[in-house]
Amino acid sequence: MTTDRVLYLLGSAAPPVLGIGAVVERAQAAGWDVCLGLTPTAALWLADEIDRLAELTGHPVRSRYRMPGEPDVWPPARAALLAPATFNTLNAWAQGITGSFIVGFAAEAIGKGIPLVTMPCVNRAFLAHPQFERSVEALRGSGVRVLLGEGGFVPNEPGQGDPAVFPWDLALAALA
Template sequence: MTSKTLYIVVCGAPLASRAGDGVRAARAAGWDPYLIPTDAALPWLADQDLDDASVITGNRTPDQPRRTPPADAVAVVPATFNTLNAWANGNAHSYALTTLCTALGARTPTVAVPFAKKDLAGHPAWLASLAVLRYAGIQVVDPHDGSASSLRPLDSGTGDRVAMDFTWGWVLDRLGDSRI
């Protein structure tokens, strides 16, 4: 089986504490993963065993070669309020957002795991952004149970528990149908 390239975009929320597990699960499923963290995710990655995964941060300079092969798929785990809204609006003001906007425009198979508390998920921009991304073909997975048909916001103070109960197979199974 030929390895396919998976970009794992990581945002700053408790589920980012499971990025190393995602790298290992992706490799076990035949993917070659590249981690692309937002600035807010970097502290969550600092003490993790990332299994020697390539971590790509910041934009490259004009004289630098491309740092990754083209993505066959993208996983956004977790997708925070800020990143999800910026992505849906086409705001490519960071390397992670440029990666997401490019993948959306190229119709690269993408799964997002939104991770927002009730007070943020109650903001009208959240529902509008989810609708835009779903319309564009992004698969949305509930971090509580892997559901693709419903999405529950997090109760305040439950992020760590939801992160610990999260199963990377929920994301990789959805991408499995996208493999070439």
């Protein structure tokens, strides 16, 4: 699928990423041309599915920066959804620590004015860390729509999460 409605779907290594193929299909049904990017760990978790996901999207799945001189294999993004966003990914993004491709893209997208939505996937213990609230506020202050709490992802107690109830529909709806 090629349209001018290009969505960069960027996922980090939290259990909901294991169902990312169905999310791609739902985004495509909503008219998006989806390009899938993953953190290196998420790509490792989905290693057996990478070829199928690339076929599904019609684009290579990316989990690393391109090498100097390599062409960009994705069309330009109209919007980006970074979900699930782990504690590590969200904090790195807010602090501009761009060690992974998806965080690097998301950090640069703020300056490019590309609409950004993120849905964290963290438990309540991570919420207690003082950096997390600062990171959420920094991203919101930069124009990122952070779906956390009512109307987004509601954190659970450690070890009590259910990837099947991750609110992907809310994340996709926030792109509209």
